[in-house]
Amino acid sequence: GAVVSQHPSWVICKSGTSVKIECRSLDFQATTMFWYRQFPKQSLMLMATSNEGSKATYEQGVEKDKFLINHASLTLSTLTVTSAHPEDSSFYICSAITSGRAYNEQFFGPGTRLTVL
Amino acid sequence: QKEVEQNSGPLSVPEGAIASLNCTYSDRVSQSFFWYRQYSGKSPELIMSIYSNGDKEDGRFTAQLNKASQYVSLLIRDSQPSDSATYLCAVNSDTGRRALTFGSGTRLQVQP
Numbered sequence: 001g002a003v004v005s006q007h008p009s010w011v012i013c014k015s016g017t018s019v020k021i022e023c024r025s026l027d028f029q030a031t032t033m034f035w036y037r038q039f040p041k042q043s044l045m046l047m048a049t050s051n052e053g054s055k056a057t058y059e060q061g062v063e064k065d066k067f068l069i070n071h072a073s074l075t076l077s078t079l080t081v082t083s084a085h086p087e088d089s090s091f092y093i094c095s096a097i098t099s100g101r102a103y104n105e106q107f108f109g110p111g112t113r114l115t116v117l
Numbered sequence: 118q119k120e121v122e123q124n125s126g127p128l129s130v131p132e133g134a135i136a137s138l139n140c141t142y143s144d145r146v147s148q149s150f151f152w153y154r155q156y157s158g159k160s161p162e163l164i165m166s167i168y169s170n171g172d173k174e175d176g177r178f179t180a181q182l183n184k185a186s187q188y189v190s191l192l193i194r195d196s197q198p199s200d201s202a203t204y205l206c207a208v209n210s211d212t213g214r215r216a217l218t219f220g221s222g223t224r225l226q227v228q229p
Contacts, residue, residue, distance in 0.1 A: 032215055034216065034217075042221070043205065043219045043220060043221040043222055044161070044205070044219045046216055046217075046218075049215075049216055093160045093161075097215055105151070105163060105166055106151075106163070106207075106217060107163065108153075108160040108161050108162070108163075109160060110159070110160050111159070111160040
C-alpha cells in the first residue's frame, strides 16, 4: 500500500517551454501532497504544499506563477514549470499523505528529472 | 529557523557491523520524526518513524528518540553493502501544515 507514481520519470526540454509533471496516489486517497526539488548532492527542499480542492501553499522564495500546482482530485496533483530555464533543471519529487495514517508519514513518488537546455 | 542537522559523512562501516546515524533538531515542539533512505538518483524511501521517547525496532533498524536532548538516531545492525545510501532525517514541527523538514543527509558506505 501507499504507492505514489510520477510521470514522466525524466524530461528534456528547450528553454522557454512549459513542462507538466503528474503525481498520483495509486492505492489511497491523498489529502495532502507535497512538491520537493532536489539539486545534486543537496537535500530535499519543500516547494509547496497542495491540498485537494484548494490553492497550494508555497514556501518562501518559490515563485507561484512559475511553478503552477493543481490538486484537482484526491489522487492527482500536477506541477507545471512554466517558461523553464536551465536553472530549473533539477530532480522534482512529490509525496503524499493520507488521512488514514497517523503522524504525517509521507510516501514519495519516484521523482522526475528535468533537464532544460 | 527550524533546522535539522546531520553529519554529511561519509560514514564507512565494514559489512556486518552496526552503523549509527545521528540527527539533531532545533524546534522543541517537534512531534514526529522519520528516517528515509535515498539511493543515488532515486527518491526517498521511508524506513522508520518514531514519535515517543525511547527505542523503536523494526528488523535490523532501531530508531532512538530523546526529545529532551532534541536528538534522534538510527542504528542499522548487521550492515550490508546494499545499505549503502544517503539517510535523511526528517522532522515534523508544524502539525497544522503536516510538512517535513529534512536534514541534508548522511552518506553511509558499507564495505564488503
